[in-house]
Amino acid sequence: MKFVKGHGTGNDFVILPDPDGTLDLTPSLVARLCDRHRGIGADGVLHVVRSAKHADAAGLASDAEWFMDYWNADGSIAEMCGNGVRVFTRYLVTEGLATPPEGGLPVATRAGVVHAVMGASDISVRMTTPRVYAAGTATIGALTVPGVAVNCGNPHLVCTISTPLDALDLHVPPGHDASLFDEGVNVEFISPVGDLHVRMRVHERGSGETLSCGSGALAVGAVVLRDAGRTHGVVTVDVPGGRLTVTATPEGQWWLAGPAVLVATGEVLL
Secondary structure (H helix, E strand, O other): OEEEEEEEOOEEEEEEEOOOOOOOOOHHHHHHHHOOOOOOOOOEEEEEEEHHHOOOOHHHOOOOOEEEEEEEOOOOEOOOOHHHHHHHHHHHHHOOOOOOOOOOEEEEEOOEEEEEEEOOOEEEEEEOOOEEEEEEEEEEOOEEEEEEEEEOOOEEEEEEOOOOHHHOOOOOOOEEOOOOOOOOOEEEEEEEEEOOEEEEEEEEOOOEEEOOOHHHHHHHHHHHHHHOOOOOEEEEEEEOOEEEEEEEOOOOOEEEEEEOEEEEEEEOOO
16 A cells, blocks of 8 residues: 655654545554554554545535545544644645645545645645633643633643643643543643743644644644734744644634645555
8 A cells, every 4th residue: 555654843644645535444554554663653644535535525525626534543533633734735736636726725624624825835724713612621640730622623622831841741641521522632731932932742632642733733822812812913833843833814714834744655565
């Protein structure tokens, strides 16, 4: 089976080209591919398929030719991946499968259609509007910290902490309120750097701690702007794998920008 390897600020993916939807992708296969010791190794799988050829996206085929069928490293399915959309777009354009129009290349996801715009080095994606909706807590060992629930098409809990980020042990999933997040949650821990500028570490459901999370950065941007009493602005989010920027425009659009890199192509023996 042919594959491509790519990453966005260190959040890495196995890309599986399957335009006509003939690949029998299963949770066990995804988990084997993402195994860093026995497989290729990745935080998740980007299954590249035409929207019309996938049952989860057929209704979006008139709005977006391509569907990002995203799977977490453990074989579970996720609604959205902000870094994944940029890498997905990089792959489509590099392979000549799509040419972004002026308004951005539409990409279908389980969270709806987003639009990607190619820059000189970065790719910007107009995301679905994040919704800040509840208070919650996250628990790491003996530490319990307050957080804010944000829906970015997938669930997030953004926690601002005063302890050093580097001291957090994210080898195990942080505890959370199961009644608030009955399907699990991505938990972001942030500390301020400056005005509208934060550092972030993240534990992603189904993947563990990752070097970056694009939808997590979007959630963080929404919380940072809310706490600053602003409806729009640019939030800089430094992650272990690099830097992402979240822009909320006066018109109400939300953009996520950062690099997207393809690093290898090959074949895997099943």
